[in-house]
Amino acid sequence: MSGSAGNADGEAEAPTGSRRAIVAKRVDSGEADLAEISQLAAAAGYEVAGELTQTRTEDAAFMFGEGKVAELRDLVRRTDAEAVIVDNDVGPYQTFNIGGVLPEGVEVVDRFTLILEIFGQRANTRKAQLQVELAELRYELPRAEAKASLAKRDERPGFMGLGEYDESVERDIKRQISEIRDELESIAEKEEARREQRRDSGFELVALAGYTNAGKSTLMRRLADELAVDENDDRHRDLDTTAESQDMLFTTLGTTTRRAEMEKRDVLLTDTVGFISDLPHWLVESFESTLDSVYRADLVLLVVDASEPVAEMREKLVTSHDTLYERNEAPVVTVFNKVDRLAPGELAEKRAALSGVAPDPIAVSAKTGAGVAELRDRVEDELPDWERERLVLPVSDDAMSLVSWVHDHGYVAEETYAGDQVTVDFEAKPSIVARARAKAAEVSAPPAEESA
């Protein structure tokens, strides 16, 4: 029914053909690192045709120094690039000014626009599309004014293809934003209701979170049953049927929920969009309803790629904690993934170096499966405590259906029959134990003979 929306066989996608782009970045001090912006460019379908960096304070008009912008123009000409991707928070006027120096038709793309391009390409559900649209509009809003005055000055007619501009554009953007917010809110409410319903059915909700490309989806497949959630819970279909993995940033955009194999607990594991640094709050907020699957979980597994250098791991952990900080309600367990790539001794060193941001991490390889059994145990340990209860019931049809309900909603340690009595010794969430007691009271009650 749900046509497979993603690309099927791990074939690297080139959604828009290869557009050639220059990646550029300015830093106040030190050396500009283009690794991540280049990966983002590749994820958006660009081929990186050239690089340019500058260490200097920000130029108000051009972001880079004017001489550097001239260099950029020459590089664009030489490489025949169609776009310049700037890994800085480029203001509307700076964008306009850089564009004015570049050959006609060459686009200036900043980090956020690039990320939105990637999200736009991956958005295959109504919710994802709305979130991307919301983020685009929120990006556009402060620029609308700048464009209006630029267009009025007629310095470059049809600036960014938007033709005439007036205040009504701003009003229109605001109206669209509020409409999309309303729709997203109603989606979020439905999802919250679904989470509650799942909790009522005895499931614990565990979410995978972490920087993009940390290995969340790969770990999901390790931990989860092949059984898709909708087979357990047929009223609700989750999004994609598979959580894809690729060595690419933002492979996952939507949310996938699977039942995870645990010893005692019934766990629903959710994989979702990864975190990335230097995102403005409006962009993170636009994806709030997707991030709710993390924020509202019972436990968060914060996955980090442990094959990266300590400094990078630390930065990514800090970004992840910042993203979680405001809204997250659940306990967090840090998972050092990709330990198959570590040299002997490296794990201990990294653990020690990162103990401040990653206390007591659990080390796994989602690829080989090493450490995954320990991770399962750890998840069960960290989930909120269960209560123990023992019910003695008269054997009857009602009692048997209660016993099977208890099996479905908790962990039965022992079930014994003696004479016409059955005893179930079990553990479950406090709310489940309370419901089991109430049901037991009904089952055990003497046949209806209430006096009138």
Ligand SMILES: Nc1nc2c(ncn2[C@@H]2O[C@H](COP(=O)(O)OP(=O)(O)OP(=O)(O)O)[C@@H](O)[C@H]2O)c(=O)[nH]1
């Ligand atoms: N060597 C090694 N590679 C891994 C391991 N886990 C994941 N990978 C690789 O890391 C890359 C990213 O994995 P994903 O599972 O797509 O990562 P993700 O966190 O879901 O990434 P996004 O959805 O893009 O945010 C893929 O190429 C995986 O094959 C691991 O334990 N060891």
Ligand SMILES: [Mg+2]
């Ligand atoms: Mg993923």
